[in-house]
Amino acid sequence: MFLEVKKHLAKLALRGGEPVRKKPFQKWPIFDENETEALKEVLESGLWGIGGSKKAEFEEKFAAYQHAKYGVAVTSGTAALEISLRALGIGCGDEVIIPSYTFMATSIAILYVNAIPVFADIDPETYTIDPKSVESAISDRTKAILPVHIGGRPADMDALLSIARKNNLYIIEDACQAWGAEWRGKRVGAIGDIGAFSFQSSKNITSGEGGIVVTNSEDLYVKAWALHNCGRLPQKAWYEHYLPGANYRMTEFQAAILLAQMKRFDEHTIRRNENARYLDNKLSKINGVKPLKNDERVTRHAYHLYIFRIEPEAFGGLSKTIIARALQAEGIPVSVGYSKPLYKEPYLEYFKKCPLSCPYYAKQVDYSSIRTPVAERACYYEGLWLPQYVLLGTRDDMEDVVAALEKVRDNVDELKGLT
């Protein structure tokens, strides 16, 4: 009896109360007759792969869009990262520095070329790789820095380029969340030596799956092209194979969809930025909620994710998992995102012998003793994500996000006891 009454009095939707919102947010992906027509054209041409013109057209347009000279369109962002590493000749015995707060693809690409991912910490205000941590991770084996433009926010490219120059290192940009993002007016991807983008289904421009390598170097372009096309070279015979490449070619169908998606991309990016600015302002006024800090050198944010931080003390000391569940029940598609730093993930076990303790490397990597305290705090306690399509909504949609956060924070006592 008493429990019944209590349930009726609960405010939070997770405890049976009325949710802030019942309407869905913007559906993703967005498409119209542009995509339908483009697909039909490819279908009817009979040129679905080699011999078609859409892939080359997309490579040229997308590379130019990112202020890069060359593009090679491939099967995924992971493949684009792997090809970028191979094009630079990175392999056995080499170390590559990455942030520990990123998607697993950043590290698996390195391990797939038999090189060693070395984990650096992130900046507490931006969640991008911390240049000081990068400097202290450099060894005589370091070949490259692989910054991630996380959530669509460019990493501190000034500091990273200067560290790379001083230590003779390559820079590979993981721009898999950062289409159109700009660092001091320059679009990401080819600010360093080479960069990778993804067009997987959740991404801001998508063809279901897909990726692209961009660079300003003709030499790296030719290598990346050969690596995605069975080691072939442009001027040589079809059955001659010069580089250790496999088949990573994008199809004409994917390229056709991406060309159509690019037409609305600027408009989408502008809307995401406007809504993000609105949320920054509103969320910074909620006690216990902290948006990330904007750096004025980031002249355009791609907002694949709207990442914000909560202060656990303001939320009754409850885990971010419970807070996220409460927000989801209110109708807000918040996610906890990365819930542990990459070096804690079980898949690393499979690389224990090679390359992590390979005689050729002649060093032993022990990921169990690594600590990156800022990334750990972000993963375990602080970091919450809103997906990009939420930012395509209206002002009212943003108000619902704000209202749900305030409501959960104000009624956090109702969540006590949940695990």
Ligand SMILES: *Cc1c(COP(=O)(O)O)cnc(C)c1O
């Ligand atoms: C999506 C993503 C990738 C990999 O892209 P896929 O196309 O899924 O292979 C790599 N790095 C980051 C940071 C990503 O978000």
